[in-house]
Amino acid sequence: MKKHRLIAILASTVAITTLFTLSSSTIAHAHRRAVSVPASLRGNWYHYDSDYDDYVKFHATKYHLKISGLYGTSSYSGVKFPSYASGHADMYVHRTPKGYYDIGKYGTDDVGTYKRVSHKGHATIKQVWHDLPDTGAHVNYWYKSKSIARHPSARYKTSKFNGYYYNRYTPAYLQADEGPQRLYTSASNANSKSGHYITIKSIYKKYSAKWDSEDNDILRVRVNGRTYYQKDNASLQSFNSWKDGKVIYSPYSPHSKSKIVIRHGDKYSKAKYWDKVKHYKDGTLTTDSYTLTNGKWHKD
Known part of the structure; x- marks a missing residue:
């Protein structure tokens, strides 16, 4: 009888010890909560530093943030x-009262402020940077692409094709340095460049075009x-x-x-000069010229 009572006491002691150990482990791990990057900040973002002519990348996933570029790399993990x-x-x-997020390494002053x-x-x-002493702040902006980061005032769009197709129409523009254009009312007239035609003067309007057939070099153009x-x-x-x-x-x-459509493969971020082409006037083509200085376009 005593033997059975001793076994029961030992079993109870083991059970209580196990329960205490599990409880302690649960309490110890209760503080280990994963920290996530706000959904509004996730993705790849770029900042262009005109002083160094280079980019800094902001790469954020749900539980990680990595900033890399000019000044090295900083990485933060919400699951370590x-x-x-x-x-x-x-x-x-x-999250601050004004909707910004302070993000950085826990327990240090390695923290950035983003919105x-x-x-x-x-x-x-x-990104708001506070000056030292704290008399104000300066701001960096991060954009979805390097081209926008370098020229945020212009809304560029890159063409996804290099030419025309036989089975469908594709967007087409009159070449700005060719002056007024003649579009003929039939393929035969276009081939001989004679007969009835209309004259197009606008270099701003988008049309649609495709090859007439695989056997000739006539383009079909849709106008109104x-x-x-x-x-x-x-x-x-x-x-x-x-x-x-350049x-x-x-x-x-x-x-x-307005949307500036660049040929697929062209790198407009590598340009140093910009000529705005105007309409022909008295047979003369006129332009306004701009020069890229310190990351900004200035009219000559």
Whole structure:
């Protein structure tokens, strides 16, 4: 009888010890909560530093933030728990009353202040830097692409194609440096460049075009719901602005809010000069020229 009572006491002691151990473990891990990056800040974002002519990248996923570029790399994790942090995650995130997020390394002054906003017509992350002594602040903006980060005032769009197709129409613009264009009312007239035609003077309007067939070099062009024809594509193109060396030629200025369509593969961020092409006047082509200085376009 005593033997059975001793076994029962030992079993109870083991059970209580196990329960206490599990409870202690649960309490110890209760503080280890994953910290996430706000959904509004996730993705890839870029800041252009005109002083160094280089970019800094802001890469955020649900539980990680990495900033890399000019000044090295800073990484923060919301699912790592370093020993010094007493159960807290490596990454610290705090929302301020004004809707900004302080994000950095827990328990240190390695913290940045960020907020998703709209700036110059683009989705942007606004980063506020406080000066020391704290007499004010300066601001960095992070954009969705390097091209926007470098030229946030211009709304560029890159053409996804290099030419025309036989089975469908694609966007087309009159080539800005060719002057007024003739579009003929039949393929035969276009081939002989004689007969009935209409004259197009606008270099701003977008049309649609495709090859007439695989056996000739006639383009079909849609204008106001009607079909016209032109010999080859010498004066029509699938983009309205183009790069030649380090110069961009466009019917728009680099500050224009209108869409500037660049040929696929062109790198407008590599340009140093910009010529805004105007209409022909008295047979003369006129332009306004801009020069890129310190990351900004200035009219000559």
